[in-house]
Amino acid sequence: MKLVSHGRKVTLIGMPVPEIEDLVAAIELSPLIDCSVITGDLGLISAFVERWHGETSTFHLPVGELTITLDDVSSLLHLPITSALHSFHALSTEEARFLLTELLEVSVEEARVEIALTRGAYVRLG
Secondary structure (H helix, E strand, O other), X not given: OOOOOOHHHHHHHOOOOHHHHHHHHHOOOOHHHHOOOOOOOHHHHHHHHHOEEOOOOEXXXXXXXXXXXXXXXXXXXXXXXXXXXXXXXXXXXXXXXXXXXXXXXXXXXXXXXXXXXXXXXXXXXX
16 A cells, blocks of 8 residues: 655646646646645554455445545545546547557557457457
8 A cells, every 4th residue: 555645746846837737727627736645644544445345446334335426526626527527539440559559569560459359449458
């Protein structure tokens, strides 16, 4: 278990480049820049980790099950949950092959085989 907070790092380097700041503001994620988890009670975090059940995505506490909802995330992080975060356009097989080779550094042959196996611009997670 590792608790990571990048909030202090963002504060140290200052505000991002205006173009990036505008992009973050446009998708309404600006509150995440100020979000930072500062805690001194690692035992409390360990207790929550031990009670997390990945199969049901719930915490099993002595008082019952607890589920974190999108409303909880919105309240805690001050993020508006109004619609889909991002909408994707369908990729052609050529675009998919390019992305696999350039971004994920997959060989051209492996990309061709994967696209043939999935019968389209899809990739299986492995």
